[in-house]
Amino acid sequence: MLLLTNDDVKQVLTVGLAITVLEEAYRDFFSGNSVCRPRVNTQVPLGKDGKVYNWSSVDGACRTTGYFAIRLMSDISYVQTYGGVRTREKYCLRPGLYCGLILLTSIHSGEPLALMHDGYIQHVRQGADGGIGAKYLARPEAEVVGMLGSGGMARSHAEAFCAVRKIRKLKVYSPTPEHRQGYAREMAEKLGIEEEAYDSPEQAYRGADILAACTDSAEPVIRADLVEPGTHLVDVGGLLDEATVRRIDVAL
Secondary structure, eight states: OEEEOHHHHHTTOOHHHHHHHHHHHHHHHHTTSEEEEEEEEEEEEOSTTOOEEEEEEEEEEETTTTEEEEEEEEEEEEEEEETTEEEEEEEBSBTTOOOEEEEEEETTTOOEEEEEEOHHHHHHHHHHHHHHHHHHHSOTTOOEEEEEOOSHHHHHHHHHHHHHSOOOEEEEEOSSHHHHHHHHHHHHHHHTOEEEEESSHHHHHTTOSEEEEEOOBSSEEEOTTTOOTTOEEEEEBOEEOHHHHHHSOTTO
């Protein structure tokens, strides 16, 4: 049985590979070759400070690959106000540490095959999902990304967008100046694109072909009055304001 850390996973897993594998997985699902149980949360309120213990799990299996996997998460969650912004936070043991594990088994023998940290896999998987959405739904000529957020999800999504479109420029806003500036520089160097970091979210919307909200904000972050016609929206963690909900196709 393999024991794989986030560092081990980083050596082999790329956003491009994740996009390919996920597209295969979705084809398997809709052809009836795989099954998936939606995420289930068990929550225990811990007291007046608003903290909650969360135990979460989600699992699935595929006949084509022969694998079953279950993702397990154990954390303390709470809402805090930082710089006038309400955010959803979580930790295990102490802030900055997290507990997420994936157990992989064989559906043919029942043998446990691997136990993996889920942190890096989760960022790449979610970014790849955003990339698949952009691949099929964003305008073919899309070249400017407006990014709300500067954390791990913002990094994997920027990579994924560049994997499916010829992205020329990244426009980023997040509340903390050093975070957004550092993120913009890092992505420009890694992806070979132009970058601009702004001190207001409105500027990230302007001229964006793809707008991505990759944030832990507990408040609405996508604003309908700022979304330009033809913009492809990706929402990970942030909320939509009421006007955006009214503007989006009811099927969504």
